[in-house]
Amino acid sequence: MDEMIEFDPFEGMSDDEIDAMASEAEAPCFAPQDGSGFRSGFVALVGRPNSGKSTLLNALLGEKVAITSPVAQTTRRRMRGVINRDDCQIVFVDTPGLHKPKDSLGSELNRSALAELGDVDVVALLIDATKPIGRGDTWVAERVAKSPAAKVLVLTKLDLATPEMVARQLDAARELMEFDDEIATSSVAGFNVDAFVDVVAKYLPYGPHWFPVGMSTDATDESIVAEFVREKVLLRTKEEVPHAVGVACDELSFKKGGRVLVARATIYVEREGQKGIIIGKRGHVLKSIGIDARRDLERLFNCTVSLELEVRVKPDWRQDAREIRRFGYSADD
Ligand SMILES: Nc1nc2c(ncn2[C@@H]2O[C@H](COP(=O)(O)OP(=O)(O)OP(=O)(O)O)[C@@H](O)[C@H]2O)c(=O)[nH]1
Numbered sequence: 001m002d003e004m005i006e007f008d009p010f011e012g013m014s015d016d017e018i019d020a021m022a023s024e025a026e027a028p029c030f031a032p033q034d035g036s037g038f039r040s041g042f043v044a045l046v047g048r049p050n051s052g053k054s055t056l057l058n059a060l061l062g063e064k065v066a067i068t069s070p071v072a073q074t075t076r077r078r079m080r081g082v083i084n085r086d087d088c089q090i091v092f093v094d095t096p097g098l099h100k101p102k103d104s105l106g107s108e109l110n111r112s113a114l115a116e117l118g119d120v121d122v123v124a125l126l127i128d129a130t131k132p133i134g135r136g137d138t139w140v141a142e143r144v145a146k147s148p149a150a151k152v153l154v155l156t157k158l159d160l161a162t163p164e165m166v167a168r169q170l171d172a173a174r175e176l177m178e179f180d181d182e183i184a185t186s187s188v189a190g191f192n193v194d195a196f197v198d199v200v201a202k203y204l205p206y207g208p209h210w211f212p213v214g215m216s217t218d219a220t221d222e223s224i225v226a227e228f229v230r231e232k233v234l235l236r237t238k239e240e241v242p243h244a245v246g247v248a249c250d251e252l253s254f255k256k257g258g259r260v261l262v263a264r265a266t267i268y269v270e271r272e273g274q275k276g277i278i279i280g281k282r283g284h285v286l287k288s289i290g291i292d293a294r295r296d297l298e299r300l301f302n303c304t305v306s307l308e309l310e311v312r313v314k315p316d317w318r319q320d321a322r323e324i325r326r327f328g329y330s331a332d333d
């Protein structure tokens with residue numbers, strides 16, 4: 001018979017030392033007993049179009065990374081913005097506004113926003129303090145309520161609302177669903193933006209940095225160029241035109257040791273008439289789109305920007321899943 005060699009992993013340890021080792025093994029990672037552990041996690045900003053999600057993301061980051069406009073469905077790409085504090089790292093996810101879709105693009109935008117509900121630690125439901133709560137909000141709240149994440153009500157645009165409006169809106173929002181927390185903010189006035197960070201930080205699990213500390217967004221330089229150009233189109237056109245516009249950045253490079261950004265982008269529309277509107281008389285609309293987009297890009301990239309723009313027609317691209325994906329507006333991107 002083979003001789004058995006007995007191995008005692010606790011050899012030489014006292015009972016107290018063994019107990020201490022066992023309780024250490026059970027303790028969750030990064031969670032010291034004194035509560036000083038590092039927290040990290042994901043927070044989705046969701047809500048109806050125009051509720052102020054992207055404006056809040058920019059206010060949180062302290063710089064303009066996401067595009068914003070009064071046009072519904074401004075945001076088409078989910079974008080992550082990262083905040084680093086000594087005690088936590090919070091990844092905010094800006095999502096497209098939830099709405100009743102009219103085309104394949106609209107359905108894709110909804111899919112993209114709804115996908116976040118199951119994937120984050122906190123869902124922040126943004127509700128505009130100045131707009132009556134309606135059936136659309138009920139539809140959104142029903143979906144948010146099903147998320148396993150903590151739910152925070154964020155009343156937005158406080159600078160535009162009277163205290164009476166705020167009180168009424170809070171009551172109406174509380175009727176929609178049960179929230180774990182609530183806060184009223186104004187991104188424009190910078191009111192309660194930091195306090196919102198404090199609120200969501202409480203609901204994050206203990207965890208590591210998910211993104212390098214110097215990284216404020218996961219958006220590529222190409223997508224930022226395309227989106228900044230699209231924002232300027234949204235701000236200059238009306239009715240159907242803003243919705244029919246898709247922008248692709250065809251070329252981007254940094255020259256002169258990073259002091260100059262050279263980019264080329266194409267603005268796509270669905271009809272010849274829309275092309276004429278975007279170019280304008282003697283090209284003046286397109287020129288001003290380029291000037292304004294360049295100014296914002298120079299501020300963000302902190303360098304000189306050379307931007308070349310072109311306008312093309314791509315009939316009915318909003319109904320074409322392949323084109324939607326090519327622009328980067330697909331929920332799977
Ligand atoms: N006065 C004021 N206006 C705001 C505030 N937050 C957002 N807005 C304005 O509201 C409009 C919509 O803001 P966005 O941040 O683009 O809204 P969104 O929820 O991202 O919209 P979608 O991307 O279409 O879903 C813009 O014209 C913003 O300037 C605020 O705190 N105060």
Ligand SMILES: [Mg+2]
Nearest residue numbers: 053054074075
């Ligand atoms: Mg937005």
